[in-house]
Amino acid sequence: MSATRRVPPKTGPRSEAARADAHLVHLLTQMLRIRRFEEQCVELYSRSAIRGFLHLGIGEEACAVGVMEALGPEDAVVATYREHGHALARGISMRATMAELEGKLEGASRGRGGSMHIFDAPSRFFGGNAIVGGGLPLALGLALADHLAKRQRVTACFFGDGAVAEGEFHETMNLASLWHLPVLFCCENNLYAMGTAIERAQAETDLTLKAASYRMPAWEVDGMDVVAGEKTAPTAAEAVRAGGGPHFVEMRTYRFRAHSMYDPDRYRAREEIERWRERDPIPALTEELKARGLLDDAGLERIEAEVAAEIRDAVAFADAGALEDVADLERFVVSEKGGGQ
Ligand SMILES: Cc1ncc(C[n+]2csc(CCOP(=O)(O)OP(=O)(O)O)c2C)c(N)n1
Ligand SMILES: [Mg+2]
Structure with missing residues (x-):
C-alpha cells in the first residue's frame, strides 16, 4: 500500500465552477477541431486526395458537439452523410477519420465508406448514411435491441430537416413512441434540403409539432449555441436513459457552405448567409x-x-496510408464470424 497521503478531491462550488469553465474551453476546442478539419478537407478535395461526394457541416458544429457531450461510451450514435463532426466529437481519431475520407485501408471503415459512411463499432458509431432518413430505422433497431435486453442505453439519431419529409421518419417516430424505445432524435434543421427551402417542402415547419403528434417530448434549441445545446441534450438523454421513451430535439442551425462540393449554391440569398455567419458558434x-x-x-x-x-x-x-488490396474486396460483405449470428 502506498504511504502517500490521499488528497481528498476538491468539492464544492469553486471546483464545480472551475470544472464548468474548463468544460467550456473543451467545447470550443472540439468545435475548432471540426471546423479546421473540414477546412482542410476543402484543400484535400482540390488536390483530389478526397474524391466523390463531400458534405461539410461548417457552421453546424455546435449541434454535434453539444449532443455528443451528453452521451456515454455505451450509447450509440447514428448520423447522416454530413457526419465528419459527429465522428470527431464522438471520439473517432482524426487519423482514422481523415484516412477514411481519403479512401485508405487505415480509415475507420477500411476506406470503403469514405466521407458519407464513417463507421466505427468500438465507439458505437453506426454510420454515416447516404440515404436521407436511412439512419432512422437503424437507430430504431439499435434501441429495440437495448430495450429487449434491458440495457439502459441511449441511441442518438442525427438527421436533417429533409429527412422529416420521408416516410422512414414517420414510421420510425411512430414505432419508437409506440414501443417506448430509448432513442434521442436529433434533428439538425439547417432550413434546406439540398436546394429546397423548408417552407417549400414541408406543410408544417415547426418540426417539434411532428414529434408532438407522436406524443414525444420535444425541444427546440438554438443550434448555433453550443452551450444551449449542451444544456438541453443531457436532460433529454437522461430522460431517455431513465426509461422515459424517445425524446426529440430540433436544433435550428445553418450550413455556411454549399450542400456539397458540387453545389453552386444559387438558391440562397447572400444576405441570408451573411446573417447566419454573424451567429457563427x-x-x-x-x-x-x-x-x-x-x-x-x-x-x-x-x-x-x-x-x-x-x-x-x-x-x-492518411496520405501515407494504403489502398485496400483488390483481392480483399469481397471480404466483409457477409460476416466472417460464420452463421448463426
Ligand atoms: C432517400 C433519398 N432521397 C434523396 C436523396 C438525395 N439527397 C441527398 S442529400 C438531400 C437533402 C437532405 O437534406 P437534409 O435532410 O435537410 O440534410 P442536410 O443536407 O441539410 O444536412 C437529398 C434530397 C438521398 N440521398 N436519399
Ligand atoms: Mg437540411
Missing part, C-alpha cells in the same frame, strides 16, 4: 470565454496550434 463562444476571462489571445493561439498539429498528423497519416 465559434467566434460567439470565443468572445464569451474572453469576456469572462477564461481565455486570452495566447490561449486561443495555443488551442489553434494544437489543432493544426493534430490535422497535419492526420493528413500525413
Whole structure:
C-alpha cells in the first residue's frame, strides 16, 4: 500500500465552477477541431486526395458537439452523410477519420465508406448514411435491441430537416413512441434540403409539432449555441436513459457552405448567409470565454496550434496510408464470424 497521503478531491462550488469553465474551453476546442478539419478537407478535395461526394457541416458544429457531450461510451450514435463532426466529437481519431475520407485501408471503415459512411463499432458509431432518413430505422433497431435486453442505453439519431419529409421518419417516430424505445432524435434543421427551402417542402415547419403528434417530448434549441445545446441534450438523454421513451430535439442551425462540393449554391440569398455567419458558434463562444476571462489571445493561439498539429498528423497519416488490396474486396460483405449470428 502506498504511504502517500490521499488528497481528498476538491468539492464544492469553486471546483464545480472551475470544472464548468474548463468544460467550456473543451467545447470550443472540439468545435475548432471540426471546423479546421473540414477546412482542410476543402484543400484535400482540390488536390483530389478526397474524391466523390463531400458534405461539410461548417457552421453546424455546435449541434454535434453539444449532443455528443451528453452521451456515454455505451450509447450509440447514428448520423447522416454530413457526419465528419459527429465522428470527431464522438471520439473517432482524426487519423482514422481523415484516412477514411481519403479512401485508405487505415480509415475507420477500411476506406470503403469514405466521407458519407464513417463507421466505427468500438465507439458505437453506426454510420454515416447516404440515404436521407436511412439512419432512422437503424437507430430504431439499435434501441429495440437495448430495450429487449434491458440495457439502459441511449441511441442518438442525427438527421436533417429533409429527412422529416420521408416516410422512414414517420414510421420510425411512430414505432419508437409506440414501443417506448430509448432513442434521442436529433434533428439538425439547417432550413434546406439540398436546394429546397423548408417552407417549400414541408406543410408544417415547426418540426417539434411532428414529434408532438407522436406524443414525444420535444425541444427546440438554438443550434448555433453550443452551450444551449449542451444544456438541453443531457436532460433529454437522461430522460431517455431513465426509461422515459424517445425524446426529440430540433436544433435550428445553418450550413455556411454549399450542400456539397458540387453545389453552386444559387438558391440562397447572400444576405441570408451573411446573417447566419454573424451567429457563427465559434467566434460567439470565443468572445464569451474572453469576456469572462477564461481565455486570452495566447490561449486561443495555443488551442489553434494544437489543432493544426493534430490535422497535419492526420493528413500525413492518411496520405501515407494504403489502398485496400483488390483481392480483399469481397471480404466483409457477409460476416466472417460464420452463421448463426
Ligand atoms: C432517400 C433519398 N432521397 C434523396 C436523396 C438525395 N439527397 C441527398 S442529400 C438531400 C437533402 C437532405 O437534406 P437534409 O435532410 O435537410 O440534410 P442536410 O443536407 O441539410 O444536412 C437529398 C434530397 C438521398 N440521398 N436519399
Ligand atoms: Mg437540411
